[in-house]
Amino acid sequence: MSWRDFWNADTPIYVNERHKTLHYGLIARDIVALIPSRDAKVLDYGCGEALSAARVAGACGQLYLCDGAPLVRERLQARFRGDPKVVVLSPEESDRIADGSLDLIVVNSLLQYLSVEEFGELLTLWRGKLKSTGQLVLADVIPPDTRALDDAAALLSFAWKGGFLVAALKGLVRTAVSDYRKLRAELGLTHYSQSEMVEILRGRGFEAERRPANLGHNPKRMTFVARPLGAD
């Protein structure tokens, strides 16, 4: 099984519906805060189920939702059919977005599932689609010294505040014997240090800096804001 197969099914990552709803609500709130104007064109790349995408669409002019998993896209298509503000795309279809047209690209919790080469290729795609004044936000990037225990602690803290602590404890036990744990052990997750990220981004034509706070619930992971080099 690959990470791609893993994401094309209901995953054990969310311990229950409340967890999933709160997670996507938090991500949508954080994306909305990054939108520069009401008419902005926004791409959420590796968007997952994007349960609160309607809120993001309500705060911008056009929202592109791109995900690699056909099952995820089918569900998004069903939810947003007939909504002219939301366009659902596969990675292959993302080239349909006009060059130099996007104000904001958000990539949350994706880089760990990609090889360094895949990440590099996507940076070239994103660089081409962004306006010269646009921003690429790469979030939930895992630093090298992170352990599974750190992720568990962040989940329990989120669960405590969100009122699903018991479900989270049970979920952690389920995850420990799930395909996710096996894949994490077999394939691993791609980690980046802060300086590696800045260097990789510079090599692909971006000026980047780490944002003080990560998007979402996990404070140990990192968010980077990147702007096309040479922009005013």
Ligand SMILES: C[S@@+](CC[C@H](N)C(=O)[O-])C[C@H]1O[C@@H](n2cnc3c(N)ncnc32)[C@H](O)[C@@H]1O
């Ligand atoms: C951990 S989930 C993150 C979902 C969402 N961004 C969030 O913050 O909850 C990773 C998502 O990336 C998608 N994905 C994995 N590889 C991809 C790729 N190469 N291109 C686009 N999407 C990909 C998966 O299908 C999955 O939905």
